[in-house]
Amino acid sequence: MAAIVWLVAGILLAAAEMLTGDLTLLMLGSAALATAGVSGVFDPPLWVDAIVFGISALVLMLGVRPFLLRRFATPPPHQTNAAALPGKTAHVLEAVDGHGGRVKLDGEVWSARSFDPAEAYEVGATVYIMKIDGATAVVWKGP
Incomplete structure (x- = not known):
């Protein structure tokens, strides 16, 4: 029993x-x-x-x-490639607005557009990467 x-x-x-x-x-x-x-x-x-x-x-x-x-035990996954880019800063090379522009991100030139289509960022501004949409960095100046 x-x-x-x-x-x-x-x-x-x-x-x-x-x-x-x-x-x-x-x-x-x-x-x-x-x-x-x-x-x-x-x-x-x-x-x-x-x-x-x-x-x-x-x-x-x-x-x-x-x-x-x-x-x-598996270590926590590390973000790689495009998934690791949101949150990083980039420098505007060509004016960025809701339709397009260029930024320099980690030594590479990316096409970019503003997170808020009503905003535009001038050459030399520092912006934050909000997300990667295909081959375009969606950026925001921040508060």
Whole structure:
């Protein structure tokens, strides 16, 4: 009977891990499954089950979990290419308005248009890249 309880607890904990993703519940579920195995084979008293669970949980939490976190943790994605440009500054090379213009951005010349079609930016102004629309930088002078 105790083996079935440990088995169900292990399966439920492992399933609940899908909601958290930090591998804690998976380690506890694995410890419960190990305890279910020991309980099913040897039929020990409950206090032995508790000791087996405690030792298994400690070994898994302190030994296996840190290794798995280092191995499978993904670093936050870095923006690259055009996705990395919004928020950067550019210098106006040709007057920019709602219809077009040119800016120098990170050493490259880009076609540009103003974020607010009613605004125009003169040569030499510093503007912020709001977004990239195709091959055109949409810029804004800022507040």
